[in-house]
Amino acid sequence: VNTSDNTEFDLTDPDVIERLRAGDELVFNSLQRQLSQPLAQFISKRFNLCYQDAEEVAADVMVKVHEQIGVSYDPAKGSVKAWTFKIAINKGINRLEHQKSVDKKPEKDRWRTIRENRFKDSQNKYRLETLKDVFSSLSELDQSILRLSEIMSDAEIAAFEGVRIDVVRQHRYRALGYIDRECAVREKEKSE
């Protein structure tokens, strides 16, 4: 009986990726060992889910990776880890949307609610687009600090960026202030 030896494969190695895409079980097992736990933690932090729910979503992510790795994943477009985390974000969003639809109580005036929600949705969409635009105008460091603030502690971010903790906090404070002012200006311009 041959059993695998729990060797961890380098998921950035193109040969390993080819084996993964061809359905090599040993490599997929290694991917699972390397990513199952971080994925659950990422989903829990990013979407504020309890661990039980986050593990469920992480398992859905793994199912998708298992099904699609040989079909939809294109190594030219990014690493397999980045692709997996992107799936995690989409699955997390679906989970939140599903949760919202389950939590929704029946409304008395259904059509009025639908109209109001549509208005709110369009407003939110505009706000999100503005915010995305403003966010992308921040420096690389500020963007990175804000992206990581959702999922890592200040000390961890500081170690990753190679700066002191107070520098991380200072950058975040300034970046948030800039976003606030810039969004206000753009929204005012739109309303005028």
Add this chain to the structure above:
Amino acid sequence: MSEEEVSKRLQDLFRSKDAPELTDAEIEAFISTASEVPPGTGERVRAKFVRKVLEKLHPQPIHRVDEPLPFGRWLERERQKARLSREDIAVAVGKDELFIARIETEDILPWQLKPAEAASLIDLFRLEPEALKQLIIVSYAAIEGRKDAEIIASRSREGQLSKKMGGHVKQASDLRQAPNAYPKELSDAINSWLNKINEEVRR
């Protein structure tokens, strides 16, 4: 807007389809620091993954097995159909890979499994009691056939031939026996084992 409000809006952005993507370096940094998780998180994710894959393969519980195979061989075939490894199944039932390999090759006979072990496997593979019984009857027939073959082998060539069959010979012999399997009377011990499993699954 207060800092809290801006953070809230950023959170909405990060939880939307327009979320700015994490870079490879950021993902690596996160993975290397991801440690504050409840114990067993990774294993639970993998176990859930296996269950979901097998549920996709068999959306409905299996009441009848169309192609009769010995229990272990059937598990192996279904696992391969689902493109799962023995390690996956082992993680899902909280055992080691070698244990799964020995069940698949019937080095461990189905009725040698503890009812709780068998129950976790048949629950994972979505087998209903009647389908399990079908497989056990085939396993039983295969074992009986194998015993006969071993007796013949030991008599031939004046014992020069090994009494023990190799894995591939055993597999071929089991598969040859499988279509001939008919509802034999299972021994009382096996019937009682099946009842215990049913109780375990119901629990």
